[in-house]
Amino acid sequence: MSTFLAAAALILLVSICVGLVRVAWGPTPSDRLMAAQLLGTTGIALLLVLAPVIATPALVDVALIFALLAAVAAAAFTRRRGPGQAGP
Amino acid sequence: MTGLDWVAASLIAAGVGFFIAGTIGLLRLPDPLSRLHALTKADNLGLFLVVAGLLVRVREPLLGAKLVLIWILVLGAGATAAHLIAKRAVRGDGEDAL
Numbered sequence: 001m002s003t004f005l006a007a008a009a010l011i012l013l014v015s016i017c018v019g020l021v022r023v024a025w026g027p028t029p030s031d032r033l034m035a036a037q038l039l040g041t042t043g044i045a046l047l048l049v050l051a052p053v054i055a056t057p058a059l060v061d062v063a064l065i066f067a068l069l070a071a072v073a074a075a076a077f078t079r080r081r082g083p084g085q086a087g088p
Numbered sequence: 089m090t091g092l093d094w095v096a097a098s099l100i101a102a103g104v105g106f107f108i109a110g111t112i113g114l115l116r117l118p119d120p121l122s123r124l125h126a127l128t129k130a131d132n133l134g135l136f137l138v139v140a141g142l143l144v145r146v147r148e149p150l151l152g153a154k155l156v157l158i159w160i161l162v163l164g165a166g167a168t169a170a171h172l173i174a175k176r177a178v179r180g181d182g183e184d185a186l
Binding site for chain 2: 001004005008011012015018019021022028030031033034035037038041042044045048049052057060061063064067068070071073074075078
């Protein structure tokens with residue numbers, strides 16, 4: 001079972017690396033934020049899968065913090081305005 | 089592996105499949121709104137399946153509650169972020185007009 005979980009974690013890590021291509025390409029800032037959002041969720045799953053493998057229960061707490069901060073990042077990004085635009 | 093392990097393994101494998109589908113959708117779909125559509129489904133359902141697979145094997149109730157809490161937080165965060173990004177993209181009120 002531990003081998004299977006490690007393999008699942010590895011596949012999730014590869015998926016994160018492939019998703020980074022979209023962060024680099026863009027083209028719009030929204031695309032980059034969406035990619036970062038998906039990478040964050042994949043990272044949470046990666047930490048949860050990895051926690052039993054390396055017997056580190058603290059990783060679940062790390063995943064909890066990631067989940068808490070995901071919404072804050074998106075909200076902060078969408079409040080940002082370009083030059084010469086009035087705020088909401 | 090026992091029967092319970094097989095259930096956990098198939099749930100986690102399905103969840104990983106959803107994450108891969110989300111990443112492929114993010115790379116392949118043509119415009120921002122369809123990419124947003126692809127990835128919000130993929131990450132919410134994928135994380136649910138992974139959490140369900142881990143819950144099957146959890147012994148302590150506190151750890152199980154933590155896993156469910158993480159899933160609920162990600163659901164809320166994902167829905168909020170998808171709405172904010174889509175509203176911004178449709179109205180074109182950020183730096184990026186569609």
